[in-house]
Amino acid sequence: MKTMTKKERVFSALNRQEVDRPPVANPTSVATVEMMDLVDAPFPEACRSAELNARLAATEITEFDFDSIAPYFSIIQESSAIGCDMQWEQKDNWPTVRMSNPIWQDASDVKVPKDFLEHKDTKVILDSIKILRKEFGNDIPIIGKTMGPWTLAYHVFGVEKFLLGTIDNPSETKLALEKLKEFTYLFGEAQIDAGADILTVPDHATGDLVSGQYYKTFLQDLHTEMAESFKVPLILHICGQTVDRMPAIAETGMHAFHFDSKNKPEDAMNAVQNKISLVGNINNPETLYSKNTTEVKKEVFDCLNAGVQIIAPECAIPLKTKSENLIAITEGVTDWLSEHNKN
């Protein structure tokens, strides 16, 4: 098969079509402290300045030779623009929302601020995408990210209050999600206009917190509507245990699902029945963070043997992940291919 461009490779994998080699692409983030030092673009500034953001994001190609670039490293850019109480942290930690100090009480408070897309912390991603597009041309896919309404709800209402509401007043919860999805659309469309080829939609209705039935009751329809409305492929991201809800996720019409190492690759493949591509699921806190390249490659093999379409860490990688472990992901794919082609 002729060599594909990175974009062709990723798009083929998203459509479950033949590829020259399985792509390696993390739809969440591969920012590391080592890379921050290398290109002098440390957190939190790299999350708040377009130029630094683009510089750090570019290392995904220049240093690791992955098949995509994902410039949105965290999950809080929209929440900052909405006005949440923020904690920007420092170089070796992710910025975050102070969820114990929520800004809204219920659905009636949900309003899109006038300057939502002009706010420093949303604009930074849009500008970074433009810079990257110019720098890398059209053959490298840029993966944008727009937060789903469920995760936004954690940020604006506080996790426990929001989850209690799902039992006390589920129709209020649905109304809140319906209003919050406006942010998902606005920021997603703006990133497409800026040049994003694909969007990740993180929406943490995880089995660590809620049942599979919750996914069906509150989110499946919203996600189906997103898959229909957005003109680019969508990758849903939910970490933690998700096998029980994968059959429902597979029905949404999204192109791919980014899954966590708490779910075995074969179980995940079985659950989705080839209706959606899978992206994942190299373990972060143990394998990438503290094990060696041999063990990383073993997990790459497990994914490829199961038929996972896009190889990736399970979520935003630990910031102190060693570069050699990231390079080992791509090498693992190469090793697997040469073994595979021999047989």
Added chain:
Amino acid sequence: MFEHEGLSKEFEFVTKKSEIKHIGDSIKNTSIKMQTIAFALIQGDQDTVGQLTIECLEEGISANEILDNGLLNGMSIVGVKFRDNIIFVPEVLIAARAMKAGMTHIEPILSESGIEPQGKVLMGTVKGDLHDIGKNLCIMMLRGSGFTVYDLGVDTSPEDFADGFEEYQPDIIGMSALLTTTMPNMGRTIQYFEDVGLRDEVRLMVGGAPVTQEFADEMGADAYGDSAIDAVDKAKELILLLKDLRD
């Protein structure tokens, strides 16, 4: 099984041998009223739990009995169902709220009567980390098991833990971390307690999804727990050890 049919059904979710014996024995000879409280708590029915607690107190049933035979039996089953993925966080949260509805009436009586708590625990999520759901569930189960718990919330620095220690004089400090970037802050807190000469005054317990027994040992923690139920077991063990030391 038990007089209360609904509670007997709930008890079927308990499948570990040791727990069947432990929880089963605890429920077996309780009155139908206590079983109704336990059942209402599992359902997260705060109104019924509150109402029945008041009624029982008025009838002269002791606060201790309502706590042990009603509320705690319910909470034990909630803990097991959560650990075994039968229920999830929202269901645990409403059960906790129901527990609180009962405790509001019981707590003043218990503290007046001077009954000693199981022990005092100070809990917090370490610096730089804002994941608090797991920590909060541990707190609930600890309180539900008779511990007095002080909550320092999230993003707790070593200095904050030390200040909390000075203020509340807990027997145990529990630290939670969910991020590889913040796990080392557990070790830093333990080191800080060494540096300021407080290490021997308190037992340190750690937990959170990425934390392992191995990591806990390396940092010099006194105990590691992998679930809210385990947090209670480990806290009880530490208290026993402390008692031995003090005697």
